[in-house]
Amino acid sequence: MKIEQILDIYVQQEESRLASIRSLVTQVKSMANRTAGERVKFVEHPLGAFHLLKTYSKISGEIARGENTKEDLSSALEAHSLSLPTHEDYIGSASAILRLQRIYELPKQELMQGFVRDRFIQPLSIDDALVLGAKAAEQHFFTQAIEWYDVPLRVPVEEEPMLANERIEATLGLINVYLQFNDFENALKFSRWAFETYSYDDRVRDVHADVQRNIDALRFGKMEMPPPANPAEFDEEYAALCRGEVDWTNQYISQGHCIVRTDSVPYRLVKQEILSFDPFISLFYDVLSETEGNKFRNAAKENLYRAMVGNPSEAITSEVRVGQLTWLDDSEPSIKKISARVMDITGLDVTMRTVQSSSESFQIVNYGIGGHYEPHTDTYSNRSVLADVPDFLQNTGDRLATFLFYLGDVVEGGSTVFPRVGIQVPVVKNGAAFWYNLNRAGENDERVTHAGCPVLLGQKWVANKWIREHGQEFRHGCGLTPTTPHHTS
Template identity: 40%
Template sequence: RLFVTSGVVHKSRMTVEDCYELGKIAYSDADYYHTELWMAQALSQLDEGEESPIDKVTVMDYLSYAIYQQGELDRALELTKRMLKLDPNHHRANGNLKYFEFQLEKQRKAEDEKKEEDKKRVLDKRDAQRERSKDPLPERKKYEMLCRGEGIKLTPRRQSRLFCRYSNNNRHPRLLLAPVKQEDEWDRPWIVRYHEIISDSEIETVKEMAKPRLRRATISNPITGVLETAPYRISKSAWLSGYEHSTIERINQRIEDVTGLEMDTAEELQVANYGVGGQYEPHFDFGRKDEPDAFKELGTGNRIATWLFYMSDVSAGGATVFPDVGAAVWPKKGTAVFWYNLFASGEGDYSTRHAACPVLVGNKWVSNKWIHERGQEFRRPCALSEVE
């Protein structure tokens, strides 16, 4: 089987048993999306004539249930009918056939009712964006395509508006004689990359300070607010304060100089390490309106912007991707990317939903600074328009 990542072609051969076992592991974790992928691959190889002690009915039993769990009743029903042609007395398949037919009819009635309701209301742009984000499958496909180096590309017209420049951030005193190298990565949302923004010696200092503290990364539960591990964020992280070392203090000052934003209210520098398979699936950095207490304990408001250092190159995988707009930023040691999570009005920019692609070959080191609203009142004044 061939797969391509970031221009690199990899080749390996997996048997029906290999695919089947991987599918069972995903099934035991209730990961029905990947159960479907592996069981479908096993079934495809059986259909091609590959000999195996695993029979088609066994594979289709797992596959039809995984498809049903993802809400695709039509496909689950067709697969169940195919199972019964091979084994008419299959007890579970006969029961599922009646159940799927009943649920399909119920679903069709519900869809008809929903269509009628949709005609009576018009969603604004933000609501439509939120509705799309609730459907995990299309986003998942875009996410995986972008991680493979595929997906949406900028039109020539939009591409022509992206530039590289030397920036001194409106003649900042520390940048007048040493302006930074700034490159536009994407236009909407505006994502910029800074080249040669952190030195190798600074990177080594940050890594050495972080290594003894690295622990499995956690997320904040949107309902309880409790920090917990999650299967969609696989990495280790540590936090470093400016008062601990002059290098960290210097890095924080550099971010302030380049962005023009106040660092006193920003979070500490977070260092993250992703091994092979390490990833962070699509998420927002800012707190949405349905989680008003997301950063209440900090007392510094929402996360207005994100600064992300790349502290290593990655042989394959590891990109930062924005599925909603199709942007993909690939790791390059010594660079950093920056974007605003909130519009100047304070409203969240839902197009900044992003993800860290799985590392396929190598080891990925990054560090990030989450910058908050408090202290930015005069540095980034509020706008009157909701989406400016």
């Protein structure tokens, strides 16, 4: 081949790559040209966010193919503190869609048609179904994986004759899933079908031969049955509460106990709904102004990073918690004023100090597409790790109580739920949830194991104030017994 022919091929490939990028950028521009309200509705719909991340992921992939221009673009984006979403972000959004489907029992067909509840945004494609199937299989949600891999196989061949590669991908995915939990019968059934239909494909021939070889080895005792993969665990009680399926007759729920009380400022009335007396869980209304809520969000936006879980010295990112967070301390007078209000309402000391602080900084968290926090306690699982907390929290004990501000509305989802006592706390804009994490003996109260339900539509902003044991000696002492109920002052 001559050098000019090689150069021609290179130019053609670059022109094809740039045409692809141009087409994708046009899609992004179409989104950007919508009104502000339309843009918000699009990205706050889980399928809208999924599609947008997919488009940006494709742009990142095409740019990565052009090494020279990649560095120039990266530099230009960094100069404006910007970055393109990656393929990992897109796959993460697939995980969010699957989570929402499981928790809120969303029908697959409605998702394929572009609906979440009755809100339409944009249909899913066959390729999207394959991505969802692969992600579900990776996470060991095998039933869900089979459901999504089934999508390309349900399309009649005469309607979509060009879907051969997608059908092969789906079939190979199904075979892999069935093999993981030792369902050799179905694995053989699909491998035979694929071999009879797509015998020209090397992957199909190889997989069919492997399946047949393993089955023969098992049949003739040449191989021991491998241990099946364990399916992922799924907390049904947690999911039911997230869907609003509350048993109002359960012993822990306080039936409509609402009070209006004053705090240390006599003219300031506080509206409180006690959801449970023991364990003590309550919801306060209108304890934050619109301006203060905006202040929290705006101050946090520039510094958000992926939320992590685990002990302070060993925290990691995890599917257990999906959200972005940052911290705000009381150095800002307006934030200090809000901390003082928490102290007035709860009667607990929340004074922040450089040594032996009575509370932690506000943790500001944003939960977007499928954002959630699985059931957990706010206390430390092992008291020995208290030695690893920052200096200002050394020798302050554990987290006695949690005060959780809701900084905005959520269209649907995002409740705080307590599965062990069957209580759901809805997101109430400018309201706050409050509960005790420790019993009167200072021991972890497992009954207040709680979770942040996935955000189905919209986004969720919260500001969390953890109140330490230190400083409460004369404000909230021990009870006569460890089971003495808590109360507010």
